[in-house]
Amino acid sequence: MRYFLEVAYDGTRFHGWQVQPNALSVQEVLDDCLRKVFRLAEVETVGSGRTDTGVHATQQWVHVDLPRAHEPEEIQYKLNRILPQDIAVGQVKPVGPEAHTRFDAVSRTYEYRITLEKNPFLVRQAYYLSRKPDVGQMNQAAQALLQLEDFTTFSKVKGDTKHYRCTITHAQWLQEGNQLIFTITANRFLRGMVRLVVGTLLDVGKGKLSPAQFREIIERQDRSLASGAAPAQGLFLHRVEYPERYFQHQLALFEQAVASQAEEA
Known part of the structure; x- marks a missing residue:
């Protein structure tokens, strides 16, 4: 059974x-x-x-x-x-x-959690940033994730994936108290994809990249253009539907x- x-x-x-x-x-x-x-x-x-x-x-x-x-x-x-x-x-x-x-799953949702205050009780469940990134710029950049479908840029080089197409239906940063939470939903994800997306969006929030440059990085389908992966402790597989x-x-x-x-x- x-x-x-x-x-x-x-x-x-x-x-x-x-x-x-x-x-x-x-x-x-x-x-x-x-x-x-x-x-x-x-x-x-x-x-x-x-x-x-x-x-x-x-x-x-x-x-x-x-x-x-x-x-x-x-x-x-x-x-x-x-x-x-x-x-x-x-x-x-x-x-x-x-x-x-x-x-049989039709969608998966991940959350990435950032704490803006040093909190010993969140050491294992959130990534600590001492300075708040620009959430508006990160959300503007994240719109490209909903409009594009080939995410070769955010795939691991030695993965066994047959193709790099994903349909992302939701991607948004929200602030809840002293935490920033990024929620992303798609029909499928590439291995290591979410942490690479978050790491690159954080570079947008820190002013290192513009939203237009974030989109261009995806469109060029070059893994070397992605920023470093965000630390593992902030990532949660949140929901499977x-x-x-x-x-x-x-x-x-x-x-x-x-x-x-x-x-x-």
Whole structure:
């Protein structure tokens, strides 16, 4: 039986979401807990997206197959009992056998958080700037993200991406108290893209680039023109969305799968 798990985590001590050799990842810890809780020899989780070393998530959807049906509340309770403090499971959704957290997602939203005051309680969750950048100029520059679609400029050189086209539907800076929050939504993102976008927009805010130059950097599709990536601790995978009524439809498919399994037994 397949389930979607809504997972949140503080990525500070992890080398990203995905399992990798000789480095602790969020996926590795979650998989280990799933094996222990449900007494499985093997388990394979699939995340809705990757996050890099030090990057956080307020909503990362993960799907996993279990041998039999369980109450969603049971899965959530048992996992949260043994997961470390920096990983938590929220909603648990029963879905059909073909549901896929990554391929079925229609949009993803990231947030980048900057603190304008030195705050020891935000050291791991925000990037500290001692001087406020020009938010108006950064928002003017960010409009180019909505008008263009090839973001080769903001891709990692050694990525395995087949193409660099993304449809960005929202990109805006807002100030909330002493924090600046950049929110960006797209159908897909390139690896490391958001931090490169933020780093380059901050150069606009610091007066090093104009909004017109920011647009030109994107249009020239030259990775060397992008500014340095913003630090990882300010970035959050904030929200992953699926088609309208997706989970209602998937619940019906899940119930069909349960009925079919019962008949076979």
